[in-house]
Amino acid sequence: MSDEMTLARRIAALRGSERVLSGGRMGVPLGELLSELAETAPGLYDMDAMPxxxxxxxxxxxxxxxxxxxxxxxxxxxxxxxxxxxxxxxxxxxxxxxxxxxxxxxxxxxxxxxxxxxxxxxxxxxxxxxxxxxxxxxxxxxxxxxxxxxxxxxxxxxxxxxxxxxxxxxxxxxxxxxxxxxxxxxxxxxxxxxxxxxxxxxxxxxxxxxxxxxxxxxxxxxxxxxxxxxxxxxxxxxxxxxxxxxxxxQQWPAALSALAGLERELPRLPEYVAHAKVVAKALQEGFAEAGVPWSRVHPEVPHTHRFQVWLPYDADALTAAGTRLAEETRTTLFGGRWMPAPGAVPGLSFTEVTVAGSALAWTAADVREAVGALLDRLDRPEREGGGG
CATH class of the missing domain: 3.40.640.10 (Type I PLP-dependent aspartate aminotransferase-like (Major domain))
Known part of the structure:
Protein backbone atom coordinates (compact mmCIF):
# COMPACT_ATOMS: atom_id res chain seq x y z
CA MET A 1 0.00 0.00 0.00
CA SER A 2 1.42 3.43 -0.97
CA ASP A 3 2.15 6.13 1.60
CA GLU A 4 -0.74 8.19 0.19
CA MET A 5 -3.18 5.31 0.53
CA THR A 6 -1.94 4.53 4.05
CA LEU A 7 -2.45 8.15 5.09
CA ALA A 8 -5.90 8.30 3.50
CA ARG A 9 -6.92 5.10 5.29
CA ARG A 10 -5.58 6.41 8.61
CA ILE A 11 -7.47 9.70 8.26
CA ALA A 12 -10.67 7.89 7.27
CA ALA A 13 -10.36 5.66 10.34
CA LEU A 14 -9.81 8.68 12.56
CA ARG A 15 -12.74 10.56 11.06
CA GLY A 16 -14.95 7.52 11.59
CA SER A 17 -14.00 7.17 15.25
CA GLU A 18 -16.55 7.85 17.96
CA ARG A 19 -13.85 8.21 20.63
CA VAL A 20 -10.51 9.95 20.03
CA LEU A 21 -7.80 10.33 22.64
CA SER A 22 -5.24 12.17 20.49
CA GLY A 23 -5.20 13.55 16.94
CA GLY A 24 -8.82 14.62 16.60
CA ARG A 25 -8.23 17.66 14.36
CA MET A 26 -6.37 15.81 11.63
CA GLY A 27 -8.16 15.52 8.31
CA VAL A 28 -11.12 17.81 9.03
CA PRO A 29 -12.72 18.57 5.62
CA LEU A 30 -12.98 22.11 4.24
CA GLY A 31 -16.75 22.26 4.52
CA GLU A 32 -16.65 21.48 8.21
CA LEU A 33 -13.93 24.05 8.82
CA LEU A 34 -15.90 26.73 6.98
CA SER A 35 -19.07 25.89 8.91
CA GLU A 36 -17.16 26.07 12.18
CA LEU A 37 -15.77 29.49 11.32
CA ALA A 38 -19.17 30.79 10.20
CA GLU A 39 -20.71 29.61 13.46
CA THR A 40 -18.12 31.16 15.79
CA ALA A 41 -17.19 34.36 13.94
CA PRO A 42 -20.29 36.50 14.66
CA GLY A 43 -19.48 36.68 18.36
CA LEU A 44 -15.87 37.63 17.78
CA TYR A 45 -15.92 40.58 15.41
CA ASP A 46 -18.36 42.84 13.59
CA MET A 47 -19.55 40.84 10.58
CA ASP A 48 -20.75 44.04 8.90
CA ALA A 49 -17.21 45.42 8.85
CA MET A 50 -15.15 45.34 5.67
CA PRO A 51 -12.51 42.61 5.22
CA GLN A 250 -6.45 39.75 3.17
CA GLN A 251 -6.06 37.38 6.11
CA TRP A 252 -9.47 37.54 7.73
CA PRO A 253 -10.11 33.75 7.85
CA ALA A 254 -6.87 33.16 9.76
CA ALA A 255 -7.47 36.17 12.00
CA LEU A 256 -11.05 35.15 12.83
CA SER A 257 -10.05 31.58 13.59
CA ALA A 258 -7.25 32.89 15.83
CA LEU A 259 -9.72 35.04 17.76
CA ALA A 260 -11.97 31.98 18.05
CA GLY A 261 -9.10 29.97 19.46
CA LEU A 262 -8.32 32.65 22.03
CA GLU A 263 -11.99 32.72 23.01
CA ARG A 264 -12.71 28.97 22.94
CA GLU A 265 -9.50 26.99 23.48
CA LEU A 266 -7.30 29.25 25.61
CA PRO A 267 -9.56 29.02 28.71
CA ARG A 268 -9.68 25.22 28.38
CA LEU A 269 -5.93 24.60 28.24
CA PRO A 270 -5.54 24.25 32.05
CA GLU A 271 -8.17 21.49 31.96
CA TYR A 272 -6.31 19.74 29.14
CA VAL A 273 -3.02 19.94 31.05
CA ALA A 274 -4.61 18.46 34.17
CA HIS A 275 -6.18 15.59 32.22
CA ALA A 276 -2.90 14.90 30.39
CA LYS A 277 -1.46 13.80 33.72
CA VAL A 278 -4.32 11.31 34.15
CA VAL A 279 -3.85 9.99 30.61
CA ALA A 280 -0.07 9.68 30.95
CA LYS A 281 -0.37 7.66 34.15
CA ALA A 282 -3.03 5.41 32.65
CA LEU A 283 -0.87 4.76 29.58
CA GLN A 284 2.03 3.68 31.78
CA GLU A 285 -0.30 1.36 33.72
CA GLY A 286 -1.74 -0.03 30.50
CA PHE A 287 1.67 -0.88 29.06
CA ALA A 288 2.66 -2.58 32.33
CA GLU A 289 -0.57 -4.60 32.47
CA ALA A 290 -0.09 -5.70 28.86
CA GLY A 291 3.41 -6.99 29.63
CA VAL A 292 5.26 -4.64 27.28
CA PRO A 293 8.96 -5.34 27.92
CA TRP A 294 9.87 -1.65 27.91
CA SER A 295 7.91 1.55 27.50
CA ARG A 296 8.23 5.19 28.36
CA VAL A 297 5.92 8.16 28.70
CA HIS A 298 8.10 11.25 28.48
CA PRO A 299 8.00 13.27 30.59
CA GLU A 300 6.48 10.87 33.11
CA VAL A 301 4.34 13.72 34.42
CA PRO A 302 3.59 15.95 31.39
CA HIS A 303 4.59 19.61 31.63
CA THR A 304 1.84 20.67 29.21
CA HIS A 305 -1.02 18.77 27.56
CA ARG A 306 1.44 17.17 25.16
CA PHE A 307 4.02 14.44 25.69
CA GLN A 308 5.81 11.57 23.98
CA VAL A 309 5.17 7.82 24.14
CA TRP A 310 7.99 5.36 23.35
CA LEU A 311 7.47 1.64 22.61
CA PRO A 312 9.80 -1.20 21.51
CA TYR A 313 8.01 -1.97 18.25
CA ASP A 314 8.32 -1.06 14.59
CA ALA A 315 6.83 2.35 13.77
CA ASP A 316 4.87 1.19 10.71
CA ALA A 317 3.47 -1.76 12.66
CA LEU A 318 2.25 0.51 15.46
CA THR A 319 0.69 2.94 12.99
CA ALA A 320 -1.07 0.10 11.18
CA ALA A 321 -2.32 -1.40 14.46
CA GLY A 322 -3.74 1.99 15.45
CA THR A 323 -5.55 2.29 12.13
CA ARG A 324 -7.07 -1.17 12.53
CA LEU A 325 -8.13 -0.38 16.08
CA ALA A 326 -9.99 2.70 14.81
CA GLU A 327 -11.58 0.81 11.91
CA GLU A 328 -12.71 -2.13 14.02
CA THR A 329 -13.78 -0.37 17.23
CA ARG A 330 -14.24 3.29 16.22
CA THR A 331 -11.72 4.18 18.89
CA THR A 332 -8.55 6.16 18.11
CA LEU A 333 -5.87 5.98 20.78
CA PHE A 334 -2.92 7.60 18.99
CA GLY A 335 -4.10 9.54 15.96
CA GLY A 336 -0.61 10.69 15.00
CA ARG A 337 1.94 8.70 13.06
CA TRP A 338 4.52 6.61 14.91
CA MET A 339 8.12 7.49 14.02
CA PRO A 340 11.37 5.53 14.31
CA ALA A 341 13.60 6.59 17.18
CA PRO A 342 16.26 9.19 16.25
CA GLY A 343 19.53 7.53 15.36
CA ALA A 344 17.71 4.67 13.65
CA VAL A 345 17.56 2.48 16.75
CA PRO A 346 15.98 -0.76 15.40
CA GLY A 347 12.55 -1.61 16.77
CA LEU A 348 12.12 1.51 18.89
CA SER A 349 9.45 4.08 18.00
CA PHE A 350 7.72 7.10 19.44
CA THR A 351 4.64 9.23 18.89
CA GLU A 352 3.37 12.53 20.26
CA VAL A 353 0.15 12.70 22.28
CA THR A 354 -2.02 15.81 22.54
CA VAL A 355 -4.75 15.72 25.18
CA ALA A 356 -7.47 18.15 24.12
CA GLY A 357 -11.26 18.37 24.12
CA SER A 358 -11.95 14.93 22.64
CA ALA A 359 -9.86 13.28 25.39
CA LEU A 360 -11.69 14.74 28.37
CA ALA A 361 -14.36 12.01 28.35
CA TRP A 362 -11.73 9.27 28.59
CA THR A 363 -11.28 7.72 32.02
CA ALA A 364 -8.08 6.03 33.13
CA ALA A 365 -9.84 2.68 32.65
CA ASP A 366 -10.76 3.65 29.06
CA VAL A 367 -7.12 4.42 28.31
CA ARG A 368 -5.85 1.14 29.78
CA GLU A 369 -8.45 -0.85 27.84
CA ALA A 370 -7.53 0.85 24.56
CA VAL A 371 -3.84 0.18 25.16
CA GLY A 372 -4.57 -3.54 25.45
CA ALA A 373 -6.70 -3.48 22.31
CA LEU A 374 -3.95 -1.72 20.35
CA LEU A 375 -1.25 -4.14 21.44
CA ASP A 376 -3.48 -7.12 20.61
CA ARG A 377 -3.53 -5.94 17.01
CA LEU A 378 0.26 -5.88 16.77
CA ASP A 379 0.34 -9.69 16.82
CA ARG A 380 -2.84 -10.41 14.88
CA PRO A 381 -2.42 -10.71 11.08
CA GLU A 382 -4.61 -8.33 9.09
CA ARG A 383 -7.33 -9.87 6.96
CA GLU A 384 -6.97 -9.56 3.21
CA GLY A 385 -8.12 -6.17 1.99
CA GLY A 386 -7.56 -4.41 5.30
CA GLY A 387 -9.98 -2.78 7.61
CA GLY A 388 -11.96 -5.42 9.48
Whole structure:
Protein backbone atom coordinates (compact mmCIF):
# COMPACT_ATOMS: atom_id res chain seq x y z
CA MET A 1 0.00 0.00 0.00
CA SER A 2 1.42 3.43 -0.97
CA ASP A 3 2.15 6.13 1.60
CA GLU A 4 -0.74 8.19 0.19
CA MET A 5 -3.18 5.31 0.53
CA THR A 6 -1.94 4.53 4.05
CA LEU A 7 -2.45 8.15 5.09
CA ALA A 8 -5.90 8.30 3.50
CA ARG A 9 -6.92 5.10 5.29
CA ARG A 10 -5.58 6.41 8.61
CA ILE A 11 -7.47 9.70 8.26
CA ALA A 12 -10.67 7.89 7.27
CA ALA A 13 -10.36 5.66 10.34
CA LEU A 14 -9.81 8.68 12.56
CA ARG A 15 -12.74 10.56 11.06
CA GLY A 16 -14.95 7.52 11.59
CA SER A 17 -14.00 7.17 15.25
CA GLU A 18 -16.55 7.85 17.96
CA ARG A 19 -13.85 8.21 20.63
CA VAL A 20 -10.51 9.95 20.03
CA LEU A 21 -7.80 10.33 22.64
CA SER A 22 -5.24 12.17 20.49
CA GLY A 23 -5.20 13.55 16.94
CA GLY A 24 -8.82 14.62 16.60
CA ARG A 25 -8.23 17.66 14.36
CA MET A 26 -6.37 15.81 11.63
CA GLY A 27 -8.16 15.52 8.31
CA VAL A 28 -11.12 17.81 9.03
CA PRO A 29 -12.72 18.57 5.62
CA LEU A 30 -12.98 22.11 4.24
CA GLY A 31 -16.75 22.26 4.52
CA GLU A 32 -16.65 21.48 8.21
CA LEU A 33 -13.93 24.05 8.82
CA LEU A 34 -15.90 26.73 6.98
CA SER A 35 -19.07 25.89 8.91
CA GLU A 36 -17.16 26.07 12.18
CA LEU A 37 -15.77 29.49 11.32
CA ALA A 38 -19.17 30.79 10.20
CA GLU A 39 -20.71 29.61 13.46
CA THR A 40 -18.12 31.16 15.79
CA ALA A 41 -17.19 34.36 13.94
CA PRO A 42 -20.29 36.50 14.66
CA GLY A 43 -19.48 36.68 18.36
CA LEU A 44 -15.87 37.63 17.78
CA TYR A 45 -15.92 40.58 15.41
CA ASP A 46 -18.36 42.84 13.59
CA MET A 47 -19.55 40.84 10.58
CA ASP A 48 -20.75 44.04 8.90
CA ALA A 49 -17.21 45.42 8.85
CA MET A 50 -15.15 45.34 5.67
CA PRO A 51 -12.51 42.61 5.22
CA UNK A 52 -8.98 43.53 6.24
CA UNK A 53 -6.59 45.06 3.76
CA UNK A 54 -2.85 44.65 4.38
CA UNK A 55 -3.19 44.21 8.12
CA UNK A 56 -5.98 46.52 9.26
CA UNK A 57 -9.47 45.64 10.51
CA UNK A 58 -9.81 42.22 12.10
CA UNK A 59 -6.05 41.59 11.83
CA UNK A 60 -5.32 44.76 13.79
CA UNK A 61 -7.91 43.72 16.40
CA UNK A 62 -6.16 40.35 16.77
CA UNK A 63 -2.83 42.12 17.26
CA UNK A 64 -4.33 44.28 19.99
CA UNK A 65 -5.80 41.23 21.70
CA UNK A 66 -2.48 39.38 21.72
CA UNK A 67 -0.65 42.40 23.11
CA UNK A 68 -3.26 42.64 25.88
CA UNK A 69 -3.03 38.94 26.77
CA UNK A 70 0.78 38.98 26.90
CA UNK A 71 1.07 42.36 28.59
CA UNK A 72 3.27 43.67 25.75
CA UNK A 73 3.18 47.14 24.21
CA UNK A 74 2.34 45.88 20.72
CA UNK A 75 2.06 42.81 18.51
CA UNK A 76 2.28 42.10 14.78
CA UNK A 77 0.46 39.31 12.91
CA UNK A 78 2.60 37.10 10.65
CA UNK A 79 1.43 34.44 8.18
CA UNK A 80 3.95 31.96 9.63
CA UNK A 81 5.94 31.51 12.80
CA UNK A 82 9.09 30.92 10.77
CA UNK A 83 8.83 34.43 9.34
CA UNK A 84 8.02 35.96 12.73
CA UNK A 85 11.09 34.38 14.29
CA UNK A 86 13.44 35.40 11.50
CA UNK A 87 12.23 38.98 11.68
CA UNK A 88 12.55 39.10 15.48
CA UNK A 89 16.11 37.76 15.46
CA UNK A 90 17.12 40.03 12.60
CA UNK A 91 15.78 43.09 14.41
CA UNK A 92 17.55 42.19 17.64
CA UNK A 93 20.82 41.55 15.83
CA UNK A 94 20.67 45.03 14.38
CA UNK A 95 19.92 46.57 17.76
CA UNK A 96 22.54 44.65 19.75
CA UNK A 97 25.19 44.75 17.04
CA UNK A 98 25.78 41.01 17.53
CA UNK A 99 24.51 38.51 14.90
CA UNK A 100 25.08 35.45 17.13
CA UNK A 101 21.99 33.67 18.45
CA UNK A 102 22.24 31.27 21.40
CA UNK A 103 19.75 28.43 20.92
CA UNK A 104 19.13 24.76 21.58
CA UNK A 105 20.08 22.28 18.80
CA UNK A 106 16.61 20.69 19.13
CA UNK A 107 14.82 24.02 18.72
CA UNK A 108 12.38 24.70 15.90
CA UNK A 109 14.83 27.27 14.50
CA UNK A 110 17.41 24.54 13.94
CA UNK A 111 15.26 21.55 13.01
CA UNK A 112 12.27 22.81 11.04
CA UNK A 113 13.17 26.13 9.40
CA UNK A 114 15.93 25.00 6.99
CA UNK A 115 18.48 27.21 8.75
CA UNK A 116 16.55 30.31 7.69
CA UNK A 117 18.07 32.46 10.44
CA UNK A 118 21.47 31.72 8.85
CA UNK A 119 20.60 31.50 5.15
CA UNK A 120 18.08 34.34 4.94
CA UNK A 121 18.90 36.63 7.85
CA UNK A 122 22.68 36.24 7.85
CA UNK A 123 22.88 35.29 11.52
CA UNK A 124 24.84 32.49 13.18
CA UNK A 125 24.07 30.16 16.05
CA UNK A 126 25.81 28.87 19.13
CA UNK A 127 24.26 25.95 20.98
CA UNK A 128 23.35 26.40 24.62
CA UNK A 129 23.62 22.68 25.48
CA UNK A 130 23.69 19.31 23.74
CA UNK A 131 21.50 17.72 26.41
CA UNK A 132 17.84 16.95 25.50
CA UNK A 133 16.50 19.48 28.03
CA UNK A 134 16.30 23.21 28.57
CA UNK A 135 19.65 24.95 29.18
CA UNK A 136 20.71 25.90 32.70
CA UNK A 137 21.81 29.31 33.92
CA UNK A 138 25.34 27.94 34.40
CA UNK A 139 25.46 26.82 30.76
CA UNK A 140 24.39 30.27 29.59
CA UNK A 141 27.06 31.93 31.71
CA UNK A 142 29.71 29.53 30.44
CA UNK A 143 29.08 29.86 26.70
CA UNK A 144 32.47 30.38 25.11
CA UNK A 145 31.56 33.40 22.97
CA UNK A 146 29.37 36.50 23.17
CA UNK A 147 25.85 36.34 21.77
CA UNK A 148 23.34 39.07 21.07
CA UNK A 149 20.11 37.10 21.58
CA UNK A 150 19.16 34.07 23.64
CA UNK A 151 16.15 32.26 22.24
CA UNK A 152 14.24 29.75 24.37
CA UNK A 153 11.59 27.42 22.98
CA UNK A 154 8.80 27.04 25.56
CA UNK A 155 8.09 24.15 25.70
CA UNK A 156 10.98 22.40 23.92
CA UNK A 157 8.92 20.20 21.61
CA UNK A 158 11.52 17.75 20.30
CA UNK A 159 12.78 16.95 23.80
CA UNK A 160 9.28 15.91 24.87
CA UNK A 161 7.51 19.28 25.30
CA UNK A 162 9.80 20.01 28.24
CA UNK A 163 9.80 23.12 30.41
CA UNK A 164 12.15 24.26 33.14
CA UNK A 165 10.76 25.18 36.54
CA UNK A 166 9.74 28.80 36.94
CA UNK A 167 12.77 29.44 39.13
CA UNK A 168 15.08 27.87 36.53
CA UNK A 169 13.58 29.97 33.75
CA UNK A 170 14.07 33.18 35.74
CA UNK A 171 17.70 32.22 36.43
CA UNK A 172 18.39 31.47 32.75
CA UNK A 173 16.98 34.86 31.72
CA UNK A 174 19.04 36.60 34.40
CA UNK A 175 22.17 34.82 33.13
CA UNK A 176 21.50 36.13 29.62
CA UNK A 177 21.04 39.66 30.97
CA UNK A 178 24.37 39.37 32.77
CA UNK A 179 25.91 38.78 29.35
CA UNK A 180 24.13 41.85 27.94
CA UNK A 181 21.97 39.76 25.64
CA UNK A 182 18.30 40.15 24.85
CA UNK A 183 15.89 37.25 25.33
CA UNK A 184 13.40 36.00 22.75
CA UNK A 185 10.81 33.33 23.56
CA UNK A 186 9.85 30.90 20.83
CA UNK A 187 6.44 30.56 22.44
CA UNK A 188 4.57 28.78 19.66
CA UNK A 189 2.95 26.79 22.48
CA UNK A 190 3.36 29.37 25.23
CA UNK A 191 -0.40 29.37 25.78
CA UNK A 192 -0.21 25.93 27.43
CA UNK A 193 2.67 26.70 29.85
CA UNK A 194 0.90 28.59 32.63
CA UNK A 195 -0.09 25.56 34.70
CA UNK A 196 3.46 24.23 34.90
CA UNK A 197 4.96 27.60 35.78
CA UNK A 198 2.18 28.54 38.17
CA UNK A 199 1.99 32.09 36.81
CA UNK A 200 -0.03 33.87 34.13
CA UNK A 201 0.82 34.65 30.52
CA UNK A 202 1.78 38.22 31.26
CA UNK A 203 4.25 37.23 33.95
CA UNK A 204 5.87 34.68 31.63
CA UNK A 205 6.07 37.12 28.73
CA UNK A 206 7.48 39.84 30.98
CA UNK A 207 10.72 37.86 31.31
CA UNK A 208 11.44 38.23 27.59
CA UNK A 209 12.19 41.15 25.29
CA UNK A 210 10.03 39.59 22.57
CA UNK A 211 7.67 36.64 22.28
CA UNK A 212 6.38 34.70 19.29
CA UNK A 213 3.10 32.78 19.64
CA UNK A 214 1.24 30.50 17.23
CA UNK A 215 -2.49 30.47 16.58
CA UNK A 216 -2.84 26.87 15.40
CA UNK A 217 -0.50 24.79 17.57
CA UNK A 218 -2.44 25.21 20.82
CA UNK A 219 -5.53 27.15 19.79
CA UNK A 220 -6.77 25.24 16.75
CA UNK A 221 -6.63 28.21 14.39
CA UNK A 222 -6.22 27.94 10.64
CA UNK A 223 -2.72 29.41 10.54
CA UNK A 224 -0.70 32.43 11.53
CA UNK A 225 1.44 33.74 14.34
CA UNK A 226 2.18 36.93 16.24
CA UNK A 227 5.33 38.65 17.43
CA UNK A 228 4.88 40.74 20.56
CA UNK A 229 7.26 43.18 22.24
CA UNK A 230 8.10 46.88 22.61
CA UNK A 231 6.24 49.12 20.18
CA UNK A 232 9.47 50.33 18.54
CA UNK A 233 10.53 46.73 17.84
CA UNK A 234 7.11 45.83 16.43
CA UNK A 235 7.09 48.82 14.09
CA UNK A 236 10.48 47.73 12.76
CA UNK A 237 9.22 44.14 12.55
CA UNK A 238 6.30 45.26 10.38
CA UNK A 239 8.75 46.85 7.97
CA UNK A 240 10.70 43.60 7.70
CA UNK A 241 7.43 41.66 7.45
CA UNK A 242 6.66 43.64 4.30
CA UNK A 243 10.15 42.98 2.93
CA UNK A 244 9.83 39.26 3.62
CA UNK A 245 6.50 39.14 1.75
CA UNK A 246 4.36 38.76 4.83
CA UNK A 247 2.03 41.76 4.44
CA UNK A 248 -0.79 39.83 2.82
CA UNK A 249 -3.76 41.54 1.14
CA GLN A 250 -6.45 39.75 3.17
CA GLN A 251 -6.06 37.38 6.11
CA TRP A 252 -9.47 37.54 7.73
CA PRO A 253 -10.11 33.75 7.85
CA ALA A 254 -6.87 33.16 9.76
CA ALA A 255 -7.47 36.17 12.00
CA LEU A 256 -11.05 35.15 12.83
CA SER A 257 -10.05 31.58 13.59
CA ALA A 258 -7.25 32.89 15.83
CA LEU A 259 -9.72 35.04 17.76
CA ALA A 260 -11.97 31.98 18.05
CA GLY A 261 -9.10 29.97 19.46
CA LEU A 262 -8.32 32.65 22.03
CA GLU A 263 -11.99 32.72 23.01
CA ARG A 264 -12.71 28.97 22.94
CA GLU A 265 -9.50 26.99 23.48
CA LEU A 266 -7.30 29.25 25.61
CA PRO A 267 -9.56 29.02 28.71
CA ARG A 268 -9.68 25.22 28.38
CA LEU A 269 -5.93 24.60 28.24
CA PRO A 270 -5.54 24.25 32.05
CA GLU A 271 -8.17 21.49 31.96
CA TYR A 272 -6.31 19.74 29.14
CA VAL A 273 -3.02 19.94 31.05
CA ALA A 274 -4.61 18.46 34.17
CA HIS A 275 -6.18 15.59 32.22
CA ALA A 276 -2.90 14.90 30.39
CA LYS A 277 -1.46 13.80 33.72
CA VAL A 278 -4.32 11.31 34.15
CA VAL A 279 -3.85 9.99 30.61
CA ALA A 280 -0.07 9.68 30.95
CA LYS A 281 -0.37 7.66 34.15
CA ALA A 282 -3.03 5.41 32.65
CA LEU A 283 -0.87 4.76 29.58
CA GLN A 284 2.03 3.68 31.78
CA GLU A 285 -0.30 1.36 33.72
CA GLY A 286 -1.74 -0.03 30.50
CA PHE A 287 1.67 -0.88 29.06
CA ALA A 288 2.66 -2.58 32.33
CA GLU A 289 -0.57 -4.60 32.47
CA ALA A 290 -0.09 -5.70 28.86
CA GLY A 291 3.41 -6.99 29.63
CA VAL A 292 5.26 -4.64 27.28
CA PRO A 293 8.96 -5.34 27.92
CA TRP A 294 9.87 -1.65 27.91
CA SER A 295 7.91 1.55 27.50
CA ARG A 296 8.23 5.19 28.36
CA VAL A 297 5.92 8.16 28.70
CA HIS A 298 8.10 11.25 28.48
CA PRO A 299 8.00 13.27 30.59
CA GLU A 300 6.48 10.87 33.11
CA VAL A 301 4.34 13.72 34.42
CA PRO A 302 3.59 15.95 31.39
CA HIS A 303 4.59 19.61 31.63
CA THR A 304 1.84 20.67 29.21
CA HIS A 305 -1.02 18.77 27.56
CA ARG A 306 1.44 17.17 25.16
CA PHE A 307 4.02 14.44 25.69
CA GLN A 308 5.81 11.57 23.98
CA VAL A 309 5.17 7.82 24.14
CA TRP A 310 7.99 5.36 23.35
CA LEU A 311 7.47 1.64 22.61
CA PRO A 312 9.80 -1.20 21.51
CA TYR A 313 8.01 -1.97 18.25
CA ASP A 314 8.32 -1.06 14.59
CA ALA A 315 6.83 2.35 13.77
CA ASP A 316 4.87 1.19 10.71
CA ALA A 317 3.47 -1.76 12.66
CA LEU A 318 2.25 0.51 15.46
CA THR A 319 0.69 2.94 12.99
CA ALA A 320 -1.07 0.10 11.18
CA ALA A 321 -2.32 -1.40 14.46
CA GLY A 322 -3.74 1.99 15.45
CA THR A 323 -5.55 2.29 12.13
CA ARG A 324 -7.07 -1.17 12.53
CA LEU A 325 -8.13 -0.38 16.08
CA ALA A 326 -9.99 2.70 14.81
CA GLU A 327 -11.58 0.81 11.91
CA GLU A 328 -12.71 -2.13 14.02
CA THR A 329 -13.78 -0.37 17.23
CA ARG A 330 -14.24 3.29 16.22
CA THR A 331 -11.72 4.18 18.89
CA THR A 332 -8.55 6.16 18.11
CA LEU A 333 -5.87 5.98 20.78
CA PHE A 334 -2.92 7.60 18.99
CA GLY A 335 -4.10 9.54 15.96
CA GLY A 336 -0.61 10.69 15.00
CA ARG A 337 1.94 8.70 13.06
CA TRP A 338 4.52 6.61 14.91
CA MET A 339 8.12 7.49 14.02
CA PRO A 340 11.37 5.53 14.31
CA ALA A 341 13.60 6.59 17.18
CA PRO A 342 16.26 9.19 16.25
CA GLY A 343 19.53 7.53 15.36
CA ALA A 344 17.71 4.67 13.65
CA VAL A 345 17.56 2.48 16.75
CA PRO A 346 15.98 -0.76 15.40
CA GLY A 347 12.55 -1.61 16.77
CA LEU A 348 12.12 1.51 18.89
CA SER A 349 9.45 4.08 18.00
CA PHE A 350 7.72 7.10 19.44
CA THR A 351 4.64 9.23 18.89
CA GLU A 352 3.37 12.53 20.26
CA VAL A 353 0.15 12.70 22.28
CA THR A 354 -2.02 15.81 22.54
CA VAL A 355 -4.75 15.72 25.18
CA ALA A 356 -7.47 18.15 24.12
CA GLY A 357 -11.26 18.37 24.12
CA SER A 358 -11.95 14.93 22.64
CA ALA A 359 -9.86 13.28 25.39
CA LEU A 360 -11.69 14.74 28.37
CA ALA A 361 -14.36 12.01 28.35
CA TRP A 362 -11.73 9.27 28.59
CA THR A 363 -11.28 7.72 32.02
CA ALA A 364 -8.08 6.03 33.13
CA ALA A 365 -9.84 2.68 32.65
CA ASP A 366 -10.76 3.65 29.06
CA VAL A 367 -7.12 4.42 28.31
CA ARG A 368 -5.85 1.14 29.78
CA GLU A 369 -8.45 -0.85 27.84
CA ALA A 370 -7.53 0.85 24.56
CA VAL A 371 -3.84 0.18 25.16
CA GLY A 372 -4.57 -3.54 25.45
CA ALA A 373 -6.70 -3.48 22.31
CA LEU A 374 -3.95 -1.72 20.35
CA LEU A 375 -1.25 -4.14 21.44
CA ASP A 376 -3.48 -7.12 20.61
CA ARG A 377 -3.53 -5.94 17.01
CA LEU A 378 0.26 -5.88 16.77
CA ASP A 379 0.34 -9.69 16.82
CA ARG A 380 -2.84 -10.41 14.88
CA PRO A 381 -2.42 -10.71 11.08
CA GLU A 382 -4.61 -8.33 9.09
CA ARG A 383 -7.33 -9.87 6.96
CA GLU A 384 -6.97 -9.56 3.21
CA GLY A 385 -8.12 -6.17 1.99
CA GLY A 386 -7.56 -4.41 5.30
CA GLY A 387 -9.98 -2.78 7.61
CA GLY A 388 -11.96 -5.42 9.48
Missing amino acids: DMYGDGVVARLEERVAELLGMEAAAFFPTGTMAQQVALRCWAGRTGNPTVALHPLSHLERFERSAYVQVSGLRGVHTTDEPRMPTAAEIRELAEPFGTLTLELPLRDAGFLLPTWEELVEVVEAAREREAVVHFDGARLWECTEHFGVGLQEIAALADSVYVSFYKSLGGISGAALAGPSTLIEEAKTWRHRYGGTVF
